[in-house]
Amino acid sequence: MEITRYKLYKWSAHFIIAFTIIIFAYSYADEIDKVTIARVKYDGGGDWYNDPSIIPNLCKEIKNRTNIDVADDQEIVGLESNKIFDYPFLFLTGHGNIELKQEEINNLRDYLLKGGFLYADDDYGMDKYFRTEIKRVFPGKELKELPFSHNLFHCYYDFPDGLPKIHKHDGKRPQAFAIFDDFGRIMILYTYETNISDGWASPEVHKDPEEIREQAFKMGINICYYALTH
DSSP states (O other): OOOOHHHHHHHHHHHHHHHHHHHHHHHHHHHHHSBOEEEEEOBSSOOTTOOTTHHHHHHHHHHHHSSOOBOSSOEEEETTSGGGGGOSEEEEEESSOOBOOHHHHHHHHHHHHTTOEEEEEEOSSOHHHHHHHHHHHOTTOOOEEOOTTSGGGTSSSOOTTSSOOOSOTTSOOOEEEEEEOTTSOEEEEEEESSOGGGGGSOHHHHOOOHHHHHHHHHHHHHHHHHHHHO
16 A cells, blocks of 8 residues: 555654654643742732742752752742642741731631641741731631751751741741641741741842851751651
């Protein structure tokens, strides 16, 4: 049977299309398998968007130092969106007011009870606002200070004295608070009087000494490692 030039062209075209689809599917699946850190966007006037370099810089260090496959950049997500369920790690920061709608409160509660993790880092000035809104998320639960013996401080790097002090703020000791689920897993981690995430910013932003930035990255890796393994 003679194979015409037209049929060869047709088969070649089909092969190219099929090959392209397969390559795209593998690339897409690979991207889906990556862990993406999502930054929480909120109302109220607080600067949820500050220091845009911090998450990409942390992700770079996580990739270089661990076997966790993280995406190179953050995603931005509102708490009312069901997209939050696509991300195992939510990050929230800012200097001021936070106002959450009831829809956001309900969705965040559902996300956390289903295994999600929220890390909030006070960038100086959001403490009372964050505590007020989190009380709405879990009225029956309290933010409890973590003891230095908690696994969060030892799961990857060892921090025998708890949180490192990254920025001075009011000069108080750094504290880590948490809200747990019924099985003892941290659902919400809140760091106060340290500003861990400022230490992830590019060097020219805050001009922190390299040893301070190193401590911030190590603690950030511990937080991410804990969130993804518990």
